[in-house]
Amino acid sequence: MVQHGVAPTPRKKSKGGQKLTINFLPSYASLNKLSKAKVDAWFRAESTSDGYKQYVREGKAWIAKWAESMKGSDGTSMDALDSSAIAVAFDTVSEYTPKALHAFVIYKCEIQENSYKTAEGIRSAFKHYFTYTHLCQGNFWRKNGTTGQWEGNPVFDLSYSSFHESLKKEYQRSSDSSHSLPMLSKNIEKMFAYADHACSSKKISKTQQLFWKAFVSIAFTLWTRCDEAINLTAGDTNQDNPEKSNNYDIPLDSTIPHLDCYMHTINWMNHLAEQMQHPLQKTDFIFPALASTGKLKIGTAVGHAEIKKLLEHFVSGIELLAVWPGKFTTHCFRCGGAQWCFMWCPDRKWSLKAVKWQGGWSPTESVHLEVTTLTRYLLDEVCKYEHGYSDMVMPSRSFEHHVTFMGDDAVHQSGLAMASSDSMTLILEEIRAKRVEIARIVSSFQPSQVLTTPGHVHHLGPNTNPLSWTPSAPLITDAFLGLSESGPGSRAVLHSDTVTDIHHHQKGLLLPLKEWPKHFKPSQYRSEAVKWGKIQKVVDKYYTAYGSNRQTFDQLYPGLSTKYTQLVRAINAT
Incomplete structure (x- = not known):
């Protein structure tokens, strides 16, 4: 009952909000369509999905041309294969599907001389295509003796799998390893000392010195990839997808000066503001491009080639490869930073969970991929030490490399x-x-x-x-x-x-x-x-x-x- 002159008290909304009333129940096709849209949007990265679609489109176009080329003047097939069945092998799964896929990969890798990575991309794309488009489930490909139908996924065909594995082994044995050595703390200290000396002797400019110290300290402390570091701006770094960015609190650390990211970054940003003759704006790149003269190109981010050139200069300056043979890429700072926090930091070593969060390794990655990645990042030097046999002919070789961490007590006897x-x-x-x-x-x-x-x-x-x-x-x-x-x-x-x-x-x-x-x-x-x-x-x-x-x-x-x-x-x- 509502009294005159008194407004009715509004009802409080429920915590979960008002529920949507639906007067009809959707069909299975409608629900499945919603599910497919969600999977397409979130199951894989957009760039990965686009790459898969490109491989499938290219494969279908090539197989159609190849089937057409097999026809004679009378329209019959000149090859042992049925050209009409080959032409639709990727649209209708049959016994010709793995043969068509096999032929496509042979053409891409043997005729066009593409690398194994192309073959791996094609395999991943068609495995996903057959699984989710044609519902070919199972890690096998065989003919059912009862029904006479082919079952499983065509990418597991024996002939195609053997060829793919052969490409993989050839790539592993003949290609140069692109895996970067980690840039350790002691090497960064030598590198910065060399930069100070080179700057004082006018071999490099003050701008190059401060630029390099800031870039290295940020990449080492935050484990950034090269493209992440070179695109840093003074404002928000990921305005399109702010939910995918992280905020980092970087303290002043005077105990290890060469790893003091706060000090090196502030010194560089102050110097950059002086060179620009105005305070940094949110859209200004923290690492603008460097000319060959050492001067800045304001408004343009530094490129991969420039960072690689600087890295090679400083690695050569301290003669690092003479005592540590291998290869240093721009990824060396990310690997070195991960190893520092996990194994070498004297004050506090990180847990594996913290390392995985900081490195951005997804918890949905396969066990094999995760173990391989973490081993390569965190335990690369330990694995080299424990499984290396370069000193087999030395009389002083220790055969107990696997007993203690990095051989700390290998030279001692038991208690x-x-x-x-x-x-x-x-x-x-x-x-x-x-x-x-x-x-x-x-x-x-x-x-x-x-x-x-x-x-x-x-x-x-x-x-x-x-x-x-x-x-x-x-x-x-x-x-x-x-x-x-x-x-x-x-x-x-x-x-x-x-x-x-x-x-x-x-x-x-x-x-x-x-x-x-x-x-x-x-x-x-x-x-x-x-x-x-x-x-x-x-x-x-x-x-x-x-x-x-x-x-x-x-x-x-x-x-x-x-x-x-x-x-x-x-x-x-x-």
């Missing part, structure tokens, strides 16, 4: 082997040092009463008075506790602060017994172990049994201070 090797070295050093010290200990037992004259040596008997000794020459010296005395070939042994430390050290095994056969010859470690055991018994007897008391020790083993072997036997007998 256990390293520890075992170090322990073995320590044991041998200690044994040598102890043998020297034992000789010094034995020599310190020389009695003060002994007089040695030519032809006469006085030996002490069992009942002789105790040997005199000097405190300044203790049995256990500082060298015995810690470091061996300096001298030719002497090396430091493990440091010990107390007698207890050295006692525990002698009791322990630095090298596990199971590792001994790997590092010692049986004769070597047996003899060294025997020597070590004898030394250990003498030292332990002196410390543990007699509390380091020299007089007590001499009383129990009289006359044996200069007879090491007899001393060991006497200690073993007790």
Whole structure:
């Protein structure tokens, strides 16, 4: 009920808006037409669809002329093939369809001498044409024995497929690889240093120097393709399709000056404004064309040839190809930027998901294409390192390229082997040092009463008075506790602060017994172990049994201070 003088309250619209009321139901043909229009508009890029249509139109026109040329004066076919069936082979799928396609590709590649890329384009176009126009589905081409009809897609015919694969192999083996090497950070640093030197020596102009630094830093940081970078303007770069453009926030990065895209771009744009004598407008190209004199051609974007010429100049200037054979194209900055963010950036490495977004790789790409593309971009150098065999004849070649990343630890042994090797070295050093010290200990037992004259040596008997000794020459010296005395070939042994430390050290095994056969010859470690055991018994007897008391020790083993072997036997007998 509406009161007089009061306007009715309007109904709130639903969140989804008012639904469209349809009084009739469309036919399947109408729905299918809408579906086809949507597929044509969005399933493939417009340029790809146009290329496919061009190949099909060209194929139909050529096959009609070829079929006409096969007819004789009486209108009958002069060839083994039915000319009338060949003429409509692309309009009506039959057993003649793959033969017609085969003949068309032979003519384009063998007679006109087009490359394999032309054959690949024709195959892709007709595969799409047969699949969506004639509904030829399936990755096969065969004759149904029951119905007598041909089934599948004609591009999978055996004769045609064999010829296409042969063209592919010929192209792969005979053509030069167009794959570009990545431009790495260290090479850009050298390139910019060369640009600074060349500018100061008047080999290049200031404009060329700043132009190149800005172009390289943008291409490396944003992973731009050459045509994307050369068409950059001071305003919006994609006004026709703004939804397909990206906005990038580029910070100032003073930690790596040669990769500071912000600084190089600002320096160049300021210089460009000075050369133009007015602030940059939205339609002004950031990279205008460069004349041979180094001056700018305002209003014209720089071309591919000019960028390629500059790249060749700087690559040659730093002699990059001399140390890194290969090929550098304008795509090298995109590859290098991707590898930098994924593998080499010291602060933060990107995830694979972020790399795919930044690179613009579509998630709808086939698995094979995606893996191949990402491997070529991100892991090209790693693959070359791990699968390369250029150093097979070198004696220093590492056969474990696939174990660690870029061979970071290829020159090292495993942790256990390293520890075992170090322990073995320590044991041998200690044994040598102890043998020297034992000789010094034995020599310190020389009695003060002994007089040695030519032809006469006085030996002490069992009942002789105790040997005199000097405190300044203790049995256990500082060298015995810690470091061996300096001298030719002497090396430091493990440091010990107390007698207890050295006692525990002698009791322990630095090298596990199971590792001994790997590092010692049986004769070597047996003899060294025997020597070590004898030394250990003498030292332990002196410390543990007699509390380091020299007089007590001499009383129990009289006359044996200069007879090491007899001393060991006497200690073993007790």
